[in-house]
Amino acid sequence: MNIKVTPKDEKANEDVFAKLCDFGRFQTFQYFLVCLPLVMVSMMNVNYIFVAENVNFRCRVPECDGPNATASTPVWWPTTHDTKCIRPVFNLTEATCDNQMAVEFRECDDWIYEHENSVAVKLDIGCQSWKASFVGSVHNIGMLFSMILMGWIADRFGRKPTIIICAVGGAVGVFKIFMTNFYAYLAVEFLESFVASGLYTVAIVWMIEVGGETKRVSAGVIFSYAIYVGEVAFAFIAMGLQHWKSLILAIYAPVILFVVYIVILQESTRWQLLRGKTNGAKRTFKIIAKINKLALTNEEIDNIKEDDLRLKFNVASQKEKETVKDIIKSKEIMIRLAVISFCFFTSSFIYYGLAVQAVSLPGDKYLNFALTSLTSFPGDLLAYFTFSKYGRRISLQGGYLGCGAFILAQAFAPESTPWLKLTLFLLGKLGTALCFTGVYTYSLELFPTSVRGSLFGFCNTLARIGSMLSPLAPLLVSELPALPSILFASTAMMAALLLTFTPETKTLPLFDTVEEVEAYKSKMTTKL
Known part of the structure; x- marks a missing residue:
């Protein structure tokens, strides 16, 4: 007996499938799962500030x-x-x-x-104080390589396994408590950063894809908040424990528990469909339908054809895996990559440059560090509001221009008005947080799914270079007290200018292939 499917039934079926992309209980729980390792890895990425502090x-x-x-x-x-x-x-x-x-x-x-709270005492570095600072540099070098490698692994083998590798792999940092040789300690510091830091690249890509098109900005804000929560928590944990061995055990040992994510964390269905892993995507859709209580049976999900499934979720069919050659051949992708890479460098350079200045403020070092991290929260809220209301590109341009103006103004504010200098400094920090969060969201919308992890990892690499150079900026004070601020402001304004070469993405879908990006660019050029 043949059952006739009416247009009304087809529309109802389409609506149910569309609800699979809506943000519900499943997505909320999965976001929570990914935010936990983000909190832990963010603590690892600033561990050296107190663990290897100069004494x-x-x-x-x-x-x-x-x-x-x-x-x-x-x-x-x-x-x-x-x-x-x-x-x-x-x-x-x-x-x-x-x-x-x-x-x-x-x-x-x-x-x-x-005191004996720093590993510098255990390693007895004495008047070779550069060694304590070098621990942070080595950590950032590990981050640099991790961003590239983990982005490629995520594109090649999946978001889920890469997240688990990064989250659990950070546990290698525990071995630092057994190191009695400076160079052995550096080796472990590099290794744990190399394995764990790539989570920043993979997690935000996963969140954008799992959250759906309506939650792109929210994903960027939640991602950043998880990092800020980790930094603030680290300050208070360090305040309570203080000794470097206790601190290392507190932030590195618990991550071994993330091995359970093999069972409870789900893969990005967008990545699965793009890579032709339709059966895996269907299994995930069944879990979504069950947890979100959708009127969609397992049989209905099983019976839908692969091409129809791609069509329903607006995922392009990728016949061949796109390579570096395809990226280089695309003029539009290369322009986007160049501009966003500079924006990543600028955001990191200014963010960590201001952090270096902040820790030199008078008062308790732990509270100072916590306050600098707390300042980022309103910046992210501002990013969420402006990105949703005014668009991505214009908000970023305004953020960079405002950030540069405030930083420049505080450099030339009278020394007799410390309250004014502090206010302008915090406003500059707020603007930097807006840009840091904003460029994460914007970049993920600019790059197609097929190479999103790799290109995002490359941009994050430029960000690491910025964070490595930022501690050197204060050395310019001996030449001219305002020179570091002039440098920060100049890079911010240059980033705002370069953004005129990239498109607004607020109303655009997430493109899946380089070919789609080029086709869209050609269409827009033809209209003009």
């Missing part, structure tokens, strides 16, 4: 310092020499070094530290 120290003088000696400068220390790397040698004629004249000075090989 005040001085040379130990065995003939003068007792077991309870402190790092403060003793009254008997010769005023002609610093206390860090050269120590005096006394020919004692009395029981103490008071009022004694040093007979010579020698290179220091033993030190007294202010």
Whole structure:
């Protein structure tokens, strides 16, 4: 017996399938699952700020310092020499070094530290204080390579396995507590960053694809908030634990539990359909229908043909996997990549450059770090509002111009008005947060699904270069006090200018292939 399907029935069926893309209980739970490792990895990515912080120290003088000696400068220390790397040698004629004249000075090989909360003390780096700063540089180098590799792995093998590798792989950082050699410690620092940091690339791609077209901006804001929550939580955990070994165990050991994501985390159906993994996509759709309580049976999902499924979810058929050659051949993709890469570099350069300036503010270092992270929250809310109401490109351009103006203004604000300088500084930081979140969302809409992870990873690599260079900017103060701010403002304004070469994406669908992007560009050019 043949059942006649009326146009009304077809429309009702289409509506039910459309609801699979709506944000419901399934998507909410999956977002929560991905945000947890984001919080943990964000703590890993700033661990060195407190774990490998520079500690005040001085040379130990065995003939003068007792077991309870402190790092403060003793009254008997010769005023002609610093206390860090050269120590005096006394020919004692009395029981103490008071009022004694040093007979010579020698290179220091033993030190007294202010406290033992940093790994710098365990590694006994002494006057080689550059080694503590180099830990952060090595971590950022690991992030740089991770962004590229994990983006490629996510495009090639899937978003889900890459997220799990990054989340669980960060546990290797626990081994840092056993390192007694500086270079061995650096090796582990690089390895854990190389494995875990790529989560930033993969997670936001996954969130954009799973959340659907209506939640693109929300995905960017939620992604950023998860990172900020991790940074704020890290500040308070560090305040409570303080000792570097306890801190490492607190942020690295728990991530091994993310191995359960093999069972509970779901793959991006958009990636599955694009890669021809239709059966896997159907299994995920069945889970979505069940959890979101949709009037859609397993049989209805099983019976739909692959081409119809692609059509219903607006996913292009990718006959051949697109390669680097296809990217380079596309003028439109290369323009987008160049502009967005510079925007990523600028956002990271300014964001971490301002963070370096913020930690030098007077007061408690833990609270200062927490406050700088908290400042980013209203910036993200502003990004959510402006992106939804006014569009992506114009909001980003306004954010960069505003950020540059505030930074420049605070540099030339009178020193007699610290409240004004602080207010302008925080407004600049707020603008930077808007741009950082905004460029994440905008870039994912500009790049097609087939190469989204790879191109996003490349852009994140440029961001890592920006974060590596930002600590060097304060060195320019010796040339001109306002020079770092001028540099930050100049890059921000250049980014705003370059964005005129990219399209507005607020009303555009997510393109799946490079070919689709080129076809859209040709269509727009023909209309003009």
